[in-house]
Amino acid sequence: MQNDEITRTHASPSPVIALAGNANVGKSVIFNALTGMNQIIGNWPGKTVERAEGSFVHHGRSSKVIDLPGIYSLTAYSEEERVALDFLLGGEADVIVNIVDATVLERNLYFTLQLLEMGLPVVVALNLMDLAERSGIHIDESKLSAGLGAPVVKTSGVTGKGINSLVDTALDRSRQRQGARQHIPYGKEVEDAISVALETLRSSGLAGRIPDGADRFVAIKLLEDDSDTLGLFGDSPEFEEIRKRIRMDASKIERIHGEHFTTIMSSERYSVCARLAESAVRKPKDHRVDAQDRLDSLVLHRFGGWVVFVGVMFALFGLVYVGGDRISSLLDGLTALLHDAFFSLHPPEWLAGFIWSGIIQGLMAAISVALPYIAPFYIILSLLENSGYLARIAFLTDSVMHRLGLHGKAFIPIILGLGCNVPAVLGTKIMEDRRTRFIAAVLATIIPCSARTVVILGLVGVFMGFLPAISLYLINLVVIFVVGRILNRMLPGTNPGLIMEMPKLKVPPFKVTFRQTWFRLKDFVTFAFPIIIAGSFVLYLLDLIGILQPVSRFLAPVTEGFLGLPAVSVIVLLFGILRKELALIMLTAFMHTSLLNTVMTPQQMYVFALIVMLYVPCISTIAVLKREFGSLRATLISVYEIGGALLLGAAVNWGWNLVRIIF
Amino acid sequence: MSDRMTNSEREGREECLEALYRLERSQQSGTWQSLRNNPDLSDVDISSTLLELVAKGDVRLKGDEIALMASGRLTGKRIFRRHELAERFFRLLGVKHDRAHREACRIEHVMSLPGEHLDGLSERDELSLIVEMLGQGAVPLTQGRAGAAYRLGMVCGGRHARRKLEDLGVSRGAEIVLTSSNPVGPVEIVVRGSRLAIGRGIASKLLVIPESPGTPFDTGDGERRRRHGHGLRRHARLS
Numbered sequence: 001m002q003n004d005e006i007t008r009t010h011a012s013p014s015p016v017i018a019l020a021g022n023a024n025v026g027k028s029v030i031f032n033a034l035t036g037m038n039q040i041i042g043n044w045p046g047k048t049v050e051r052a053e054g055s056f057v058h059h060g061r062s063s064k065v066i067d068l069p070g071i072y073s074l075t076a077y078s079e080e081e082r083v084a085l086d087f088l089l090g091g092e093a094d095v096i097v098n099i100v101d102a103t104v105l106e107r108n109l110y111f112t113l114q115l116l117e118m119g120l121p122v123v124v125a126l127n128l129m130d131l132a133e134r135s136g137i138h139i140d141e142s143k144l145s146a147g148l149g150a151p152v153v154k155t156s157g158v159t160g161k162g163i164n165s166l167v168d169t170a171l172d173r174s175r176q177r178q179g180a181r182q183h184i185p186y187g188k189e190v191e192d193a194i195s196v197a198l199e200t201l202r203s204s205g206l207a208g209r210i211p212d213g214a215d216r217f218v219a220i221k222l223l224e225d226d227s228d229t230l231g232l233f234g235d236s237p238e239f240e241e242i243r244k245r246i247r248m249d250a251s252k253i254e255r256i257h258g259e260h261f262t263t264i265m266s267s268e269r270y271s272v273c274a275r276l277a278e279s280a281v282r283k284p285k286d287h288r289v290d291a292q293d294r295l296d297s298l299v300l301h302r303f304g305g306w307v308v309f310v311g312v313m314f315a316l317f318g319l320v321y322v323g324g325d326r327i328s329s330l331l332d333g334l335t336a337l338l339h340d341a342f343f344s345l346h347p348p349e350w351l352a353g354f355i356w357s358g359i360i361q362g363l364m365a366a367i368s369v370a371l372p373y374i375a376p377f378y379i380i381l382s383l384l385e386n387s388g389y390l391a392r393i394a395f396l397t398d399s400v401m402h403r404l405g406l407h408g409k410a411f412i413p414i415i416l417g418l419g420c421n422v423p424a425v426l427g428t429k430i431m432e433d434r435r436t437r438f439i440a441a442v443l444a445t446i447i448p449c450s451a452r453t454v455v456i457l458g459l460v461g462v463f464m465g466f467l468p469a470i471s472l473y474l475i476n477l478v479v480i481f482v483v484g485r486i487l488n489r490m491l492p493g494t495n496p497g498l499i500m501e502m503p504k505l506k507v508p509p510f511k512v513t514f515r516q517t518w519f520r521l522k523d524f525v526t527f528a529f530p531i532i533i534a535g536s537f538v539l540y541l542l543d544l545i546g547i548l549q550p551v552s553r554f555l556a557p558v559t560e561g562f563l564g565l566p567a568v569s570v571i572v573l574l575f576g577i578l579r580k581e582l583a584l585i586m587l588t589a590f591m592h593t594s595l596l597n598t599v600m601t602p603q604q605m606y607v608f609a610l611i612v613m614l615y616v617p618c619i620s621t622i623a624v625l626k627r628e629f630g631s632l633r634a635t636l637i638s639v640y641e642i643g644g645a646l647l648l649g650a651a652v653n654w655g656w657n658l659v660r661i662i663f
Numbered sequence: 664m665s666d667r668m669t670n671s672e673r674e675g676r677e678e679c680l681e682a683l684y685r686l687e688r689s690q691q692s693g694t695w696q697s698l699r700n701n702p703d704l705s706d707v708d709i710s711s712t713l714l715e716l717v718a719k720g721d722v723r724l725k726g727d728e729i730a731l732m733a734s735g736r737l738t739g740k741r742i743f744r745r746h747e748l749a750e751r752f753f754r755l756l757g758v759k760h761d762r763a764h765r766e767a768c769r770i771e772h773v774m775s776l777p778g779e780h781l782d783g784l785s786e787r788d789e790l791s792l793i794v795e796m797l798g799q800g801a802v803p804l805t806q807g808r809a810g811a812a813y814r815l816g817m818v819c820g821g822r823h824a825r826r827k828l829e830d831l832g833v834s835r836g837a838e839i840v841l842t843s844s845n846p847v848g849p850v851e852i853v854v855r856g857s858r859l860a861i862g863r864g865i866a867s868k869l870l871v872i873p874e875s876p877g878t879p880f881d882t883g884d885g886e887r888r889r890r891h892g893h894g895l896r897r898h899a900r901l902s
Contacts, residue, residue, distance in 0.1 A: 072830035077823060107832040107855040258792065259835070266829045272835070273855075302845055395860045399851045407862055408849065432827075497828045498849050498862035 013053070016064045016092055020115065020399045021085065021099035021493050022108055023070030024388070024503035028052070028128045029157035031067040032512045034167070041258055041519035048429055048437060052082075052519075058167050066093070066519045073395050074114045074217075075226060076264075078432045088118060091211055095164065097172035099125045102132040102139055102154075103504075106277035111141055112148065113269045117220060119213025122150045123170045123228040130156040131504065136284035144280040149182045158509060175399065185266040197246045198448050203243050205430060223250040291628040295505055296392070297536055305396050312389070313415065316380050320419060321450070322577045326370035331368045338364070353544065364537025365579050366529050366620070373450060374524060374620070377416050377423035378517045384412060386516075390430070391500060398498050400564060404481065405488030407431075407498040410440040417447030424449075427629060435493045440631060442487060442637055445617040445625070446480050448473065451580035453498035460609045463597040468606060477612060479648075480523055528623040535619045536578055549572075563611070563646065564653040565604055566591075575617050583612045603656050607649045614646035674772045675707040676716055676774070676793050677742045684721065684739030693729040703768055746771040751794040792817060796870055804852070804861070804869040809844030812870035820868040827868075831859055839871055 005353070019027050031039070035054030044051045070079035072249035076082040088096070098115055100108040115122050126141060145152040147468040155162035174261060185191055197219040198642075201207055210218050221227065225247055233239040251262045257264060298304050342356060384390040391417075394408030401407050409431045422445035431437045448456065448611050461469040488495065542548055548571050552559070558569040563569070568590040576583030591599045600608070616638045617625065625634035683693040691697070698709050708726050713729065715721045721735030731739060746767045751870040753763035795799075796865050797815040807813060818825045833839065842858070843851035850866040852859050861869075 008770065077826060077829075104857040106856070107857045110830070111834065114749075262837065263829065264824065266834050267836070269833070270834055297732075300843070300851070303847070364860070391860070395849055395851075397849055398860075398862055402862070404866075408860075496827075496858060497865045499824065499831065500860045500867060501831060502858040573712060594748050 004292050014062050014064050014095040015171060016066065017170055018066050018068055018087065018093035018096050018193065019099060020068045020096050021070065022072055022111060024501060025099045025101040025108065026157040027067060027070060027099050027280055029512055030125065030127065031065060032515055033160060033163050034065050035159055039519055041523050043627065047079050047083055049079050049083050050429055060169065063171065066160065072111060072405045074565065075245060076228065079434055080432065085591045088291060089211055089214065095170050096120050096122045097125055098122050099127050102126045102128050103137060105139065108274050109273040109276055110269055111417050115274060116148065117149065118217040121173050121176065123173050123525050124148065124150055124152045125155045125166050126152055126156055129154045130159055135290065138282040140280045144276060146149040147279060149184065184272055186272065189253060190264065190268050193223055193249055196249055197223055200245055204238060206239055206242065209233060220265060222246045224265060231639065246428045256596055287434055290503055299392050300395055308398060309393060317419065320376040321436060327372040328368060331371065335364045336392065350626060357540045358539060358603055361531060362533035365536060366532040374422045375517065375521055377419045378520050379513065381423050382513040382516045384509050388503040388505045390500050394498065394500060405482040405495050406436055406440055408497065409498065410436065413440050414504055417444040417449060419450055421445050421447065421449050421617055422624050425621060425624045433496050435491055439484065439487045439491065441625065444482055445621055446483060446614065448476055448613055453616065455583050455584045455612045456609050459596065459605050464604055472609060472613060472630055475610065479614060527627050528620050531621050531623040539575060539578065562650050563607060565608055566600065569608060573615065576651060577616055580612060580618050607653045608651055611645045611649040614641060614648065616642050672679060675712045677738060677772055678707055679712050679716060680735050681723060681742040681746065681843055682785060684743050685730060687731055688780060694727055695729065737841045742777060743770050745774055749774065755794065755798055762827065796872055799872045801872045803848055804866040804871050805863060807841040809841055811841055812874040813839045813841065814874060815839055816870040816872045818869055820865060824865050837885035
């Protein structure tokens, strides 16, 4: 029994298990261990947060798993938290498996306590036990379980130990159909406040709107003045009444302690965490300097760290270019073969054009972008995430990123952009704040991807020399800085700054990396390919109708006068939206020679390359932008970039003319 | 010449508003009499200052009473807070009470406090806390020593950063071990067993108190903070 969508009725025969926990606790490893190849990766509807769901069969019965984003608390400040909170309040899950890092138990329990406050059926998976044992940490899970009021199972996702037991326990728990059996009491003052708030809620008419068992959670949120988190009650005046009354009680306590209720609750929870950790955990007396620390003293070193970084980047990018190149030429050969095979069938003229130029070429364009470039960079992203090295890159580059109005985590998407903009835009999901995510994504589309590099080097590099090509990259750099500054000023909000947990460095598990890449690719194919093929088809139609030549002639005054480029450039640039390399390829085709220096002046070549470099992200990138940020923003970005590129191109053209006249 | 006059006029107005604010805080009404009896205002021409304040819309005369208007209250509150901080600071340095008060009266007109709007809390408590922590040797995290252990005193930043830090374990009273001491780049700490990287900007807003006992400035006012295991923290009341 394998369905790809989760049925929303509670009487579903397939229990729904939600995996929840902090980031870097090994959730994806456990998710992959459970679901294998039965998973789908996509986005939560309307959000830029990745969603992974899957299913598995255990003792003959099928279950569904959904991997919630890695979060540290249930206050909806970030999109990840919003998504998780809505899901948990929605009651879809039959059991929550809270995955916890056994080596950082005390802090991880903070989130566990919030889950228990929600009255949800929770099973705690004490993960990374292999690492814990290696560090000499001993945990008494029965004491922990007694303290929490929830079952605790020791697991090691990487070795697979404990997974079966975890599933058994989780499924058992899901069958019990009731929430947390007891709540963990906080300090007397806080508990009194909660009781009063609960009483107020229960005696009101709004009690019915609270999901089962979540009344304690709701009471606490109202005391904390956090009702946006709930969205359950809407705007009714009765709710306003209750909210004000509860807040008044809360502010009495706040005044005594000089702290906001949120901070008071936080202290309460941490007291409990400390108490539980103290009773259940035995740590070795002295802090052994282990391999982790020694490795980090190099990797994070002010100078040594950068050496390591450059080395790693060279290795990864080198592999990609070499591999990507091979695959690219393979695909070109394949395309040629297909072409010959197709036309040897002698299809009728009109059909041939339709199928070949309209559809198959678009398909091949999409594949030849996806396979050599997107796939390898997805792999790199996955490797960096799962090995923990990504956090170290963020650490090293944080101060540089601040100049751009971003922070360290933005560096990875930007670096990936040098290869291909698609994984770069997708990589921005690692940033928590939507505003910085957007800025990073826009900047990522201005980074010269390998396709643009092909045009720059193939045109300016070959025919004008090394230095002019470098100058183009420098212009690109300046544009990135300027756009970053402008976006930072314009967009409301501030750059939050880096606050990040440093995960342990580990060897990324191969299966997880492979599967993540595979399913992310599938996702890309699903949403992007139709757009790419449609785009290619539209271009074909325009060509067929014969509108391209007249249009280019019509625009010739602009193209030739304003930009100083040959009139066909318009058509070529249009095709370049499909694939940037096409701009160069088609230019060669239209000029009927690959020796472009015989038909174009250096000035024209330079301006052309400049425009190609900056004018609009390729259609795959536009598709990803649309998916992550919505059609409006995607369109705005494209329009601005086209406009900006044309203006800059014109400026360079006329500046050059001016220089020529003077000298 | 005229600059000094306008300055002293401004100071006179601020002094009056501060006095009125103090009266308002202690639920007393401001009267011309109370102002005249106020030693801090002995150098001030109260009648003309009051007329200026009425003209500017900072106060309103209701019979015998002088009532603060919104703008006047804002200024009065601002000067009051600066005074409180300055006075406690001088006392920390060992300056005697009267002199500390007088010096604070002078400095309150020229100093300025960052973040003069605080997050829905009684500003008096936050300021008192900061001063008390300074007495215990608190430093911003960026000025900490590598390898040293600290307790978090306060996050002087925005609510968002404070919340995010709390979620990651950096809560008031939490033990923080500083593991890096690079002059540039993020700060690395260990809190509750987990390693965190915090950008320099935010780190400079974390006020931390060194863990070692016997700090140089011990005002004797404070009650020793209790570490985790006991729930709510109580704050020292400044006399």
